[in-house]
Amino acid sequence: MTETQHFWRWSEKTYQAPDLDWRAASSITVGVDVGSVSSQAVILADGKLLAFNSTRTGSSSPDSALRAFRGAAEPIGLTLDDISYAVGTGYGRVNVPFADRTITEIACHARGANHMGGPSIRTILDMGGQDCKVIRIDERGKVLNFIMNDKCAAGTGRGMEVIADVLSVPIEDIGRRSFEIDEEPAAVSNVCTVFAKSEATSLLRAGWSVNKVLAAYCAAMAQRVAGLIERMQVEREFFITGGIGKNIGVTRRIERLIGVEAIKLPADSVLDPQIAGALGASLFAHSLYRKAQKEAAAAGGTAPGNGGTPGGAAEPAGEGAGVAG
Amino acid sequence: MQVRIDGVALNVPEGVSILQACDLAGRYVPRLCSYPGIGCGGELGVSCGLCVVEVTGGRRDSEPVPTLSCCMPVRPGMDITTSGPALHADRLRRLADILDHHPHICLSCPDRDGCSREECRFGVPVEGRCCSEFGRCELGKLVAYIDPGLQLRRWAAVVPREAHDEGRIRREQGLCIGCGRCVMICASSPFAGSALQMEDIVAPAATGQAGLAAIQRGAIPDAGGRCRALPVKGTLRASGCTFCGQCVMVCPTGAVTAPGEAGARWLENCRKKSPVASPVLPPDSWRWLTEDELAAIPPVPGVFQLADSTGQVLRIAGVADLSRGVIAALMEATCASASRLWFERAELFTQRESELLARYAQDHGHLPPGNDLGDDLFGEDLFDEDLE
Structure with a gap:
């Protein structure tokens, strides 16, 4: 086997x-x-x-x-x-x-991105596994407004995983390989994850290289997300979080489309947008x-030390409950 | 004077219309052209006809007579029936005439909640889809109230979608259903500039004073006359518009809007400067927080919203147990003034919570007070540099 x-x-x-x-x-x-x-x-x-x-x-x-x-x-x-x-x-x-x-x-x-990108960050693009959010924040990382698209897997992490499998390209190579092309192709018109396989196959059959198909998919995802960002009327500094934040094939194309460069983590940072x-x-x-x-x-009690709070309800529980001195 | 509304005897002030009497009695009657404090479209000869009720007595007739409740003053001894199969059929017919010329397909779409509004999964062209007021518009609420069982044919009614922006006001004439509210408030409000008028697309049988007189005699105009509101001299500015925003506040559709977050803020200011009465909306699933209602909340996963008596939403939350979640939220300081509750069963409650929060944030430009995290959770990161 x-x-x-x-x-x-x-x-x-x-x-x-x-x-x-x-x-x-x-x-x-x-x-x-x-x-x-x-x-x-x-x-x-x-x-x-x-x-x-x-x-x-x-x-x-x-x-x-x-x-x-x-x-x-x-x-x-x-x-x-x-x-x-x-x-x-x-x-x-x-x-x-x-x-x-x-x-x-x-x-x-919002809080995490504020921490990673600094207080100048005003807009966060969170490209998650199954949804995509654009969040506007203040200088402390407090949410002011946000919009989301959660009904379609195209343009999300899950969509990217499907493309990786369909084209047999390791997901972490997609970003790099999508730029190893002679000429930037038009974005695929149908980014639907369900039809990704037949769409990709027909492009390959039409003579496209795998890298070119990747580029067309990354461009289509970037277009979808750029539309969401534009609805939020973003002009100021923005930061990309979530797994797709690590896929330069998508992020660089988003930057091109909206004409703003995302703030990046320093090259030596141990942190990760995900x-x-x-x-x-x-x-x-x-x-x-x-x-x-x-x-x-x-309240006059002794300040709780490094004690455990095992268990605990998932709903808002009493702060500092169950502290053993 | 005493009247009976749906079998209940009630004392109402003299001179009120049957519709106002029904509002006083807490019996909701559908309406589009009528708006509290403005009047009804009958005055312009553009009656929507949805407020039809059956009236017995007060006249010599002994048979129930279909009557437009907004235009007809109450008379002593009237026996008013606000609902029934015949009335419902009549309202459906009139609503169908409106929907024939107004995009509505998104109202009954399986993806209506949380749709990106970017691309349509069913390939409906933009001209046939609901507008940006989707989810908020009064017409949509009315459709849900009159036709919850989707008896009316739903289709992609395509209209021209040309937008005219002046200041913060956007007019989309294709979306106008000709209810006449904006024209009436623009003509009668001290803040407004009489900048709007009705224009016939298809002339009704009788218009103006003759039409009103006919309605007051008990005649119900044939649905079929169609018209729309337009600035008197082409544009709002040329017509003497004061940009008081009242037309936006009373429009039951997206024909006159203040788009975007900036528009929402502008409109909130307008409301303070030149307030208008609140519309009488179809009863929705908001309920008053009573002991009985609290006890009746099922212990199932879902989302809920808490609001105060003015309708200001205080808190939106998705919880694994609605019953416990609501009670826990009521203990929070920001929810102390909560008096109304809305809830909905949802297995994917964390996702649904985000959807409701996103919708609220888009409408108001901020999050509900109860969803705003306290300032003491921000800005005291003493160890920032260590994280870099």
Whole structure:
């Protein structure tokens, strides 16, 4: 039996800060983003980036949340019991079993992008697994307005995975290869994911190279997204989050269409646009934990230390509940 | 004076119309040309005919007589029936005449919620699709109320979609259903400049004073006369428009709008400067927050909205358990003044929540107060530099 190659499979990414001892930290806050296609966990120690992990969402959201967390935490020996505060976000946010609170992915992507791109960011393009959002934010990363397209997989991460499989091109090579062409082709007219296979096959049969077909698909996705951005009347600095944020075949074409260059992460940054939601959630978790500490102190109680809040309801739970000194 | 409305005796002030009496009684009667504080299209001879009710007594007739409730004042002893198979059939027929000349296919589309509005999955051309007021327009709500079972033929009624922008006001004449509201408020409001008039496309049987007199005698004009509102001298500016925005506020369709976020903000300002009465809308699924209603919320996944008594939405949320979720939200400080509730069952409630939030944000240019995260969750990242 030959092993089938899954061209859609993107590499799962994990990071642990090399020189941070979380055992010395007074708070461990976690953000978990359970999306429709991928799940991420970001762990902060006293607000500093300790670890993150990005993995594929499985059939069970609670399992995916745990898998994302463990991928980040296990290499450094951190367990659920060490968490001071956790925030769940994303499409499956209510299925993060250890979350103290849930916050929408819109707010979390805004906060995360603000952190990655700096306070000048005013517009975020979040290209997720199954939807696409344009979010306008203020200088603190607070959501002012947003629009979304969630009824069509074309132009989303899932759509890109289908194209990768149909053309047998590893998904991480699509962006680069879509520029290895003699001449930019017209965008494919039908970006429907359902018809991608027959569309691509007929183009290949008509003599197009694989790279040219990729270019035509990337251009079509960029066009769809650019339309959404223009509806938001964007002029100022923008940042791209989500998995497709890593596909230059789409992002560069979006930049060309709207005539604005996206703010990028520094080349040496360990961060990844795909973790923006979980990063935002972890920052909210940090703020919420500090707020709970202050309130506890003001109420005359002892400030909660680095204690566990195991379990916890997925719906907004009492802040700092279940803190053992 | 005493009248009976749907079998319930009621004292109403003298001089009110049957329609106003029904509003006082809390019995909703469909209407398009009539608007509170402005009058009804009968005054312009453009009656929509939807407000037809059956009236017995108050005259010598003993048989119930179909009567246009907006134009007819109440008389003592009237017995008014606001609904029934004959009335419903009549309203459907009149609504069909309106929809024949107004795009409406999106109202019954399976993708109506959350459609990108960019491309149509069914290939309906832009001219046949609903306009940017889709989801908000009064006509759409009326269609949902009168024809929830989709008895009327729904099709891609194509109209010319030429937009005329002046200031923040956009006119799309093709979308005008000729209800006459904008013309009436423009002529009668102290803020407006009498800049609009009706123009016949197909002349009705009787117009003007003769038409009104006929209606008041009990005659119901044949549906079939069609007209539209236009500026008196071609453009709004040339016609003396004051840009008070009141025509936009009363239009039941997308024929006169203030597009975009800037338009929404402008209109909100206009509302403060030159307010108009709220429209009487078909009863929707908003309910008052009573003990009984709270107890009746099912423990199923879904989305809900909480609003105060003025209709201001305070909170939008998708929850795994509606019953628990609503009660938890009512504990939040921003929802203290909540008095009305809307909910809907949705398995994909987090996604549906985002859709409702997106729609709200597009309409208002900001998120509902209860969905705004507190300022204390922002701007105190002491360790920013460490994350770079």
